[in-house]
Amino acid sequence: MKKAVFFQTPxxxxxxxxxxxxxxxxxxxxxxxxxxxxAQEVGFVESALYRHFKSKxxxxxxxxxxxxxxxWNYLAEVEEKxxxxxxxxxxxxxxxxxxxxQFPGIFKIIYSDEIYLGDEExxxxxxxxxxxxVVFLKKVIQKAINQKKLKADLDVTVAAMHFLGLIYTAFxxxxxxxxxxxxxxxxxxxLDQYLEGVKA
Amino acid sequence: MKKAVFFQTPxxxxxxxxxxxxxxxxxxxxxxxxxxxxAQEVGFVESALYRHFKSKxxxxxxxxxxxxxxxWNYLAEVEEKxxxxxxxxxxxxxxxxxxxxQFPGIFKIIYSDEIYLGDEExxxxxxxxxxxxVVFLKKVIQKAINQKKLKADLDVTVAAMHFLGLIYTAFxxxxxxxxxxxxxxxxxxxLDQYLEGVKA
DNA sequence: CTATAATGTGAGTGAATATTCACTTACCGG
DNA sequence: CCGGTAAGTGAATATTCACTCACATTATAG
Numbered sequence: 092m093k094k095a096v097f098f099q100t101p102x103x104x105x106x107x108x109x110x111x112x113x114x115x116x117x118x119x120x121x122x123x124x125x126x127x128x129x130a131q132e133v134g135f136v137e138s139a140l141y142r143h144f145k146s147k148x149x150x151x152x153x154x155x156x157x158x159x160x161x162x163w164n165y166l167a168e169v170e171e172k173x174x175x176x177x178x179x180x181x182x183x184x185x186x187x188x189x190x191x192x193q194f195p196g197i198f199k200i201i202y203s204d205e206i207y208l209g210d211e212e213x214x215x216x217x218x219x220x221x222x223x224x225v226v227f228l229k230k231v232i233q234k235a236i237n238q239k240k241l242k243a244d245l246d247v248t249v250a251a252m253h254f255l256g257l258i259y260t261a262f263x264x265x266x267x268x269x270x271x272x273x274x275x276x277x278x279x280x281x282l283d284q285y286l287e288g289v290k291a
Numbered sequence: 292m293k294k295a296v297f298f299q300t301p302x303x304x305x306x307x308x309x310x311x312x313x314x315x316x317x318x319x320x321x322x323x324x325x326x327x328x329x330a331q332e333v334g335f336v337e338s339a340l341y342r343h344f345k346s347k348x349x350x351x352x353x354x355x356x357x358x359x360x361x362x363w364n365y366l367a368e369v370e371e372k373x374x375x376x377x378x379x380x381x382x383x384x385x386x387x388x389x390x391x392x393q394f395p396g397i398f399k400i401i402y403s404d405e406i407y408l409g410d411e412e413x414x415x416x417x418x419x420x421x422x423x424x425v426v427f428l429k430k431v432i433q434k435a436i437n438q439k440k441l442k443a444d445l446d447v448t449v450a451a452m453h454f455l456g457l458i459y460t461a462f463x464x465x466x467x468x469x470x471x472x473x474x475x476x477x478x479x480x481x482l483d484q485y486l487e488g489v490k491a
Numbered sequence: 492c493t494a495t496a497a498t499g500t501g502a503g504t505g506a507a508t509a510t511t512c513a514c515t516t517a518c519c520g521g
Numbered sequence: 522c523c524g525g526t527a528a529g530t531g532a533a534t535a536t537t538c539a540c541t542c543a544c545a546t547t548a549t550a551g
Contacts, residue, residue, distance in 0.1 A: 104528085120404035122322070126509060138511080139529050147509065204320035205405055221467070249464075249480045256460030256481075257453075264452045267421070280449045281456075288488030304498085326539060338541075339499050347539065 105143055108133055109154055113196030121203040148213070151206060155216055158197055162190050166227060176235035177286065180254070183231065184282055187258050188274045198262060225251050242291050250289055257281045305343055308333055309354055313396030321403040348413065351406060355416055358397055362390050366427060376435035377486065380454070383431065384482055387458050388474045398462060425451050442491050450489055457481045 111132040115124050126147055130137045144150040165186055173179035191198045200206060201220065206213050228251035235241040241250070261278040311332040315324050326347055330337045344350040365386055373379035391398045400406060401420065406413050428451035435441040441450070461478040 120408040122405045123408060125507080127507085135528085136530055137509085138531080141510070142528055199404060202402075203405075204399060204403065205322045208320040208323060218467075246480055249477070250484065252460055252464045253457075253481055253484055256456050256463070259459055259463075260452055260456030263456070263459075264449075267418075277449070280446055281453055284450065284453055284485070284488040286488070288484040288486070325537080327537090335498085336500055337539085338501080341540070342498055 105153070108140070108143055108150065109158070112150060112154065113158075113194055116196035116199050121199055121205040148210060151200065152213060152216065154197070155200065155213070155220070158194060159220060162186075163223075165190070170227070170231055175240075176231065176238050177240050177290065179231055180235070180286070181279075181282060183228075184254070184258060184261075184278050185275060188261055188278050191258070191262055192265075192274050195262075202259075221255075224255065228254050239291055241289050245289055253285065253289075257285055305353070308340070308343055308350065309358070312350060312354065313358075313394055316396035316399050321399055321405045348410060351400065352413060352416065354397070355400065355413070355420065358394060359420060362386075363423075365390070370427070370431055375440075376431065376438050377440050377490065379431055380435065380486070381479075381482060383428075384454070384458065384461075384478050385475060388461055388478050391458070391462055392465075392474050395462075402459075421455075424455065428454055439491055441489050445489055453485065453489075457485055 108129070112124060112129055115128055115132055119128070124147075126137050126140055130140060133140075140147075140150075144153065166183065169182045169186055170179060173182055201217055206217070208214065225248075229247050232241060232245070232247050232250050232254070236243060236245060236247070257278065261274060261281055264277050265272065265274050308329070312324060312329055315328055315332055319328070324347075326337050326340055330340060333340075340347075340350075344353065366383065369382045369386055370379060373382055401417055406417070408414065425448075429447050432441060432445070432447050432450050432454070436443060436445060436447070457478065461474060461481055464477050465472065465474050
């Protein structure tokens, strides 16, 4: 019987579990996140998970709520503090990507139809996250148009989707290249091409 | 005991199964493709599947090989026959998207880490497909650069990934909008923004 | 008409998986 | 030191899933 590690607040234990879960998802995909594997990674027995989370689904839901909350605060801050709206777009893409670099598992959760389909509540949660991001990006882009930095006749929604697509593209490229190329380098080239196409 | 439908070549029966499989994947995701569900959709009993395919994995592999072979021929044809290389890019994105519009399930297979992970052979197959596409796009883009239609200093690989990302973006947008907006409309706006950024 | 090959059926099996439960262990406050 | 509580354990369970196998049916070619 292994000695339990105590002296940890409940939060940090949950944190351990989340860290392990994201690591597994990153390496083995959402499908690879099984309770057995998670338990092994954390270092307890399967049933112990249920001391911390009601269910596996609950764990994923918790991850989405909490990790993304953090990211969200950063985004809002950048948008508020950066005067130059083109510079803001640059900052935003770096922020998105350094976040995904840190938590690649999150990306997989959001873009996985494993979770997306079959659980209406999680599906709604993920849809909500994406549409929040799009709304946010539309706001930034509209601001840039108002500042005459971007073309006046730009379709704001398409431009926002296109920007979001850059993040996906950079991330995919990074994955294909076995993460050997720095994400920041990839994204800056993509962003340059993007900006050439949309700026005034 | 239900009467069997015969008078069908093995090919067309396989075709029925593939059609059903892609329909299920489209609606329920790759995870949703279970042998039970597939059998129900096709109209036979689970075990009957194994008269046509060695395994479920074999079915997916067959889909990747065959459906994509078709697509591939179209792509090559467009590239050869279209003189104007910018026009070729336009044609290509339409072709990609009308293909995905017809077989959305294929898209989900390729972008699913459910299949991607855990089966090395399928993983290699999908990797191969993607890199073939990238190589192809790089060739088209390089040709356009040589024709002085695109910027001479363009990073061809990044431009190709960006283009591929547009397809993903258009498809996602289409999905989010519940497929109510025609894919062609979405893609032409995205492509315009893209071309503005890369053309000479 | 009959042999054969293709296709379908029904019942079952074993493996993987999430979850429950009764229990034990370790720590902490009073 | 005692009682409560948070955390962990080990065994069991129900479900889902891909897949197998012996048997049945149908179409077609000779």
